[in-house]
Amino acid sequence: MQTPEDEQQTPPTLQELAGRSLLKDKSRAILALEDLPIQLFPPLFMEAFSRGHTEVLKKMVQAWPFTRLPLGALMKKPQLEMIQAALDGLDMLAAQQDRPRRWKLQVLDLRKVHGNFWRTWSGAVVDACSPGVMKERQTVKASPDTGPTLPLKVLVNLRFQQRILNAFHSFLFRWVDERKGLIQLCCKKLQMCSLPICTIEKILERLDLDFIQQLDVQCFWRLSTLATFATYWGQMSNLRKLFFSHVYVSAYASQEERDQLMDDITSQFSKMDSLRRLYLDGVFFLEGRLCQVLRLLKTPLETLSITDCQLSDPDWNDLSGSPNLDQLIHLMLWGSKLTSFSPEPLVILLENAAATLETLNLQDCGITNSQLQAILPVLSCCSQLRVLSFNGNDISMSVLSNLLLHTSRMTRLSLEKYPAPLESYDAQGAIHPGRLFQLIDELMEILRDVREPKNVLFYTKPCHKCGNWFIYNLPSSPCRCWLPA
Template identity: 95%
Template sequence: MSPPKPLSHRHPKTPLKTLSITNCRLSDSDWNYLSRFPNTRQLKHLELRGIKLTNFSPEPLKILLETVAATLKSLDLETCRMTDSQLQALLPVLSRCSQIRVLSFHGNRISMSALRDLLLHTARLSQLSIELYPAPLESYDAQGAIHPGRCSQLCAELTAKTPEDEQRTPPTLQELAGRSLLKDKSRAILALEDLPIQLFPPLFMEALNQRHTEVLKKMVQAWPFTRLPLGALMNTLQLGMIRVALDGLDMLAAQQDRPRRWKLQVLDLRKVHGNFWRTWSGAVVDACSPGVMKERQTVKASPDTGPTLPLKVLVNLCLQQRPLNAFLSFLFHWVDERKGLIQLCCKKLQMCSLPVCTIEKILERLDLDFIQQLDVQCFWRLSTLATFATYWGQMSNLRKLFFSHVYVSAYASQEERDQLMDDITSQFAKMDSLRRLYLDGVFLLEGRLCQVLRLLKTPLETLSITNCQLSDPDWNDLSGSPNLDQLIHLTLWGSTLTSFSPEPLVILLENAAATLETLNLQDCGITNSQLQAILPVLSCCSQLRVLSFNGNDISMSVLSNLLLHTSRLTRLSLEKYPAPLETYDAQGAIHPGRLFQLIDELMEILRDVREPKHVLFYTKPCHRCGNWFIYNLPSSPCRCWLPA
């Protein structure tokens, strides 16, 4: 008898309606043959749950989906370890699977941006009734633990209704009128003068989708609102269409007589999810997201006034590419050619790795008063940093300052160094609005931290000092700063406190007890005695929601005492603690049985004093894989010693 043919050559005689391959190991040849399988052309249900696809090309699946696009009703790719790039490759063909009713992607590690693109590509899938997606990767911290607040925020952004979602519902009479109008471009352009105000946004969207460039130019020139939020459309808007919109503004500037309805004062190019394009009634169509209400109030014209110059152009800048990307290069060139007519405003500015001369040129273009968030990650000499500090001293509305790994190479005498540091720290006195200060791996302020804090004119809401080396004066003077009495978030993660007295921290917690919501003392080298010293004041921080002590060597008895002192902290929603020291053997290896026994005892203590919500216990890094085992976290990074 001849041997059986390989599976890939043994075909069923009738077309398959359902193909379910779950928790199987596919070879390269199996995967590549999938797209050529002749009896899958009428598939209605495709399930590949639990198939590890990480190392496979997405091309076979893409071809298969193209083949069954007209019939497929359910697609299950749960727990397939898909990557962002694999998912992105499938999106164009997925958007053509018009009969899909069930779509499952959860269990894959997908970023926020890739998930957003996925949802945008489902806009035309009007038959969808069940959709299962993973929480974005950005919902988790570095140890893999979920951050509840961040997760809720990101998922809310993803589920918020977007302009593309409107395609899932039957078109309104306004939409149908707009589509009819666009069939005759000349008639559409002539109608703009008398077009009802509520028809402008849907007509603009329709003209954009159909690439009616001349209509778009004329619509920009006749725009009847104070703000045009093009940035919210960046996922559909290409650079070419931005050029079209800006060409419309240029044509308007060349005209002596402006259209009577034009009131545009702000061109918003930020990728923010405002409700402008979702709110099409004339009464509220000019609304924007809560985060930009302040800007709206400052730029919105009264109904009887026309536009004023210069035109504000709003952007958020992330300067980390050399050379700058095509959009920023084009934008800066466009702004430079229209000096006096354009005011370039940036709310969030991030700088990383660009040459100083390039950054200076960009800063010279910006209205520095408008910047509210500044993120600096650069390798600079001290003299360069001092030069740049003069710019941030002009950012009078700066609310958030983030320094990460600013390593300063000094080629100066001690006297020159002190003078430069004085020049740098003095700029903090000009920051009238600073409320959030983040220092990560920054050593240049060692010995001057309290000097900086005392120069601030407003109380801080957030102080985050992570992976920094604090001096004795820094630590001892920390509690004496009057600008820390209203702290909401305090993070000292990775700053070694082992040799310091706990007294400054006790005083700091006492001062902020009425407002503090987050306390992160992870990986601080805190000892049993230090922790015991802060427990009485910790129990008075009644507003605490997030408490992190993991990464410290704490005994079972002290951990028990810590949990007892949290009995009145009823608002706690996330707690992170280290596994007790007694969990480990003499060589530092985890003893699994002892770990579960001790943590069960700790959880019992906690349940006796209050009702816990989300409590995690972290071990030290595993000797095998280098990751932590996290008790109470199903997706724990380390599972080496757990039973299969």
């Protein structure tokens, strides 16, 4: 589908001209649908959509000859009028006793995916007649012997950023509620921010929970609210990613009440048969129970992200004993203070995941020189690393030099973040520009001697004036206070 800007630059294709000609007479276009070749349905639909021909869209939905209609891929953001036209078409179809002979629609996809469908059928693919494209066209054709099934699936990704539903969500839910038993509302990615639990419960009761694969919860909830919500996520048998941010424990809850709520919450993790990515951000309710949760999981994690969290001694010491962390690809502990902890659990964790680990983020963890020295031997075995972040820790020049020497086998690194050496600052903690550049030049020379670096950044501490970091090797560094004008 061409944008108005594209139309000014490139002449329309014969196919587009034919579609526009047909759409000039809406009645003729609607009558032509019964005999329209299947391969012309997608480009004509795109043309009708881009020009707002809602009546034609309604009729095309009723005659759609494919099992899936990826409507969302045509919209940068939900266009309520066009979505309503498609849904009105389905309603008109449901009222008919005899359905069009070629109608095969089983899935209405409102997500911003499946753009390949439209590119393939619009002729926008350069080699439109290549075997690969022809095979793809054959796979999306519906067999004449295959009829539509009920209920119709409506696929959406839902993101709620306000305490009230927007116009699109309100319309969609009302439409689904009025057609219970006829519509199966399926959401793969669900993100919730600031919604009250009563609203969330109503939303979840409308969804097929088995279909949810990614759940993102960023709500300032009490523990009791989370316990209510946990009964739903325990039913999400195909959940692969779980992100939690900022859940707090009420000061008025007794210890007995807290323990009971935590038992209710943690027990739900044992029902997650597919969870592979776990993100905990600013979450304190799992303090002392983290390893219990990890042991309840049924599958090894690919991603463990514990950021800006308070870990207890038992949490940290038992972390390395979890069998579900032996295949980690991404380990992020950003902002979780490790200063007072033994480095041994991290050594064991890195040793177990050395063959698979691609991301290691230890930014702002309060790691000391001695702790870093302790993990260097095992860190050097993590040859699959692509991203390595140590910035935000107080590390001396000698230890940083040793760290870089231990990265010689990490030839796949594409992004490295390190702190400026402690020797870069004066007695008052202010950056000394000349010394900083000299030391970093020396570190880069060390790095170039052992391998070919790609993107290496050095971060100072926050500036006393602007509060931002100066980032060496980044032209658009947030802080440039002490650089010459």
